[in-house]
Amino acid sequence: MSDVRVLSATGRKPQRGRIDKRRAILNAAFAVFSRQGYAQACVNEIAAEAGVAKPTVYNHLTDKANLFRHAIEAAAATLTAEIMAAIERMADRGDDLRAMLEAVGHELLRCYCDERSWAMRRLLYAEVTRFPDLLDVLPVDGPGVTRALADRLARLCIAGHIRPTDPDQAAEQFISLLTGPVESRSRFGTRPIADEELRDIVRAAVDTFMRAYAASPQHG
Secondary structure (H helix, E strand, O other): OHHHHHHHHHOHHHHHHHHHHHHHHHHHHHHHHHHHHHHHOOHHHHHHHHOOOHHHHHHHHOOHHHHHHHHHHHHHHHHHHHHHHHHHHHHHOOOOHHHHHHHHHHHHHHHHOOHHHHHHHHHHHHOOOOOHHHHHHOOOOOHHHHHHHHHHHHHHHHOOOEOOOOHHHHHHHHHHHHHHHHHHHHOOOOOOOOHHHHHHHHHHHHHHHHHHHEOOOOOO
C-alpha cells in the first residue's frame, strides 16, 4: 500500500500513463483526420479509435482545432527526425559527392512519399487558411529541413566539394529537383511510386544539381 502511495506521490506511473494516453489520442486523431478531413472528423470517433472516453480527449487537447494542430505536429516530428538523421549522415560519406547526395536524396523522397507525409500535406493544403503556420512543420519541404540541408551544403562548399554559392538557395533547389517530379508522377500521392522509380528521380536530380553546383565536372 505504501509503495502505491509513493509512486502516486512522485507522479511516475500517472505521468507515464498520461503520456501514453496522449500519444494514443494524437495517433488516433491523425488517422481520423486523414480519413475524414478536418470538417467531417468528430471527437467521438477519435476517442473511440484511441480507446478513451470523449472527456479524456478534451482534458488532454481542449478542442478540435488544438487536437488537429498537435496531431499534425506529432506526425511531422516523427518524419522530420528521420530526415534530419539522414542529413546528419552526410558528414560520414567521405569525398564521393554524388553518392552522398544520392543517399540523402533517396531518404528525403522515402519520407516524402510516406503515406503519413502525403496525408499531412493533403490535410494542410485543404485547411491552409485555418492553419497557415502548420505548413512550416511539413517534413522535407518545411524550413527546418531546408536549413539543415543548407548547413551541410555550406560545409561541402568550405571543403571545396561544391562551388561558392548561397547554401540556402542550393538546398531549396535540391529539394525542388527531388519533390517536383514526385508530385507530378504520384498524382499527389494517389499513385504509388516504386523504389526503383524513386531512385531514378534521385539520380536525375543529383545529376542536374551537380552540373550546377559541383566544384568540378563530375559524371557517372
